[in-house]
Amino acid sequence: MSGINWSEISVREFQAALASSSPTPGGGTAAAVALGQAAALTCMVCDLTIDNDKWKDGWAAAEAAQLSALPLFNRSLELATEDSNSFDAVMASFKLPRSDDNEISARRNAIRQATLEASRVPLHTAELAFTLLQTLPDLASKGNGNATSDVGVASLLASAACKGALMNVKINLQSLPDDMGIEEREAYDLLFVKVREVSRQCMVAVHERFAE
Numbered sequence: 001m002s003g004i005n006w007s008e009i010s011v012r013e014f015q016a017a018l019a020s021s022s023p024t025p026g027g028g029t030a031a032a033v034a035l036g037q038a039a040a041l042t043c044m045v046c047d048l049t050i051d052n053d054k055w056k057d058g059w060a061a062a063e064a065a066q067l068s069a070l071p072l073f074n075r076s077l078e079l080a081t082e083d084s085n086s087f088d089a090v091m092a093s094f095k096l097p098r099s100d101d102n103e104i105s106a107r108r109n110a111i112r113q114a115t116l117e118a119s120r121v122p123l124h125t126a127e128l129a130f131t132l133l134q135t136l137p138d139l140a141s142k143g144n145g146n147a148t149s150d151v152g153v154a155s156l157l158a159s160a161a162c163k164g165a166l167m168n169v170k171i172n173l174q175s176l177p178d179d180m181g182i183e184e185r186e187a188y189d190l191l192f193v194k195v196r197e198v199s200r201q202c203m204v205a206v207h208e209r210f211a212e
Helices: 011-019 027-049 053-069 072-093 101-142 145-173 182-210
Strands: none
Touching: 011 027, 027 053, 027 072, 027 101, 027 145, 053 072, 053 101, 072 101, 101 145, 101 182, 145 182
């Protein structure tokens, strides 16, 4: 489903597209959409916390989380579209002619460049998801206690967005020579380790709040 702007269709239409046999949208696009949902839930909890005297101790945590989440309403949907478009470009590069050595070389280079770009989009999704995720343990601990489960769901969605996007980074980088995507490989390795720890912190904070 090439060329679709995922911000302009309904949830039902997106689900139908995701369920189809078309290569796009795929997991990277779904990860970006999940990031937007995480941001929306985060903002809801922040709104329920800020300026409510009962949760004054959580105002700073809510303001920090809100600052991270608000830009993601639009950016997550842009990334969803960019992810689909980048993979469409990979598929298009495989259709380039290869009737002689020059065309074969040009096709190979085009495939590699398109694949590298297709790793960069989900990497950006993962980085933004991790930035949001980092604000959520504090929000879970100090924000509006009546919305603890909502912080938990936001955490799970942000974690899924980050980890899911990283899977797409990995599969693209694996098909490239070792001397391509060096910075992307380093960023992947770092995030892969860090997101697991922060995801765990989120769940610990949520369940500790439940126990209060």
